[in-house]
Amino acid sequence: MFDSILSSADISLMTCLIGTIVALIFGAIGGAIGGIIIGGKDLGNDLAALMGSMFGPIGAAPGIFIALFILYL
Numbered sequence: 001m002f003d004s005i006l007s008s009a010d011i012s013l014m015t016c017l018i019g020t021i022v023a024l025i026f027g028a029i030g031g032a033i034g035g036i037i038i039g040g041k042d043l044g045n046d047l048a049a050l051m052g053s054m055f056g057p058i059g060a061a062p063g064i065f066i067a068l069f070i071l072y073l
Contacts, residue, residue, distance in 0.1 A: 023064045026059045028057055031056015 035052020036045050043051070 011068070011072055019068065020064055023060055027057040027060030029056070030051040064065070 016042035031054070032049040034054070034056070035048040035050075039048035039051070042048075
């Protein structure tokens with residue numbers, strides 16, 4: 001199902017939603033890993049991962065929307 005949606009040349013609403021959700025999930029995972037690496041000693045790994053997973057997608061969201069806009073053009 002997803003293969004036919006993502007392999008088509010046009011960008012539909014479904015493609016945008018799938019791309020946005022996948023990118024936000026990867027942003028959260030990356031933020032959690034970065035939070036553990038940077039603040040794991042001082043804050044504890046659990047709190048650092050929680051904070052990183054909340055702030056990771058915030059940084060990723062503008063890049064996602066800019067990339068989708070450029071692909072739309």
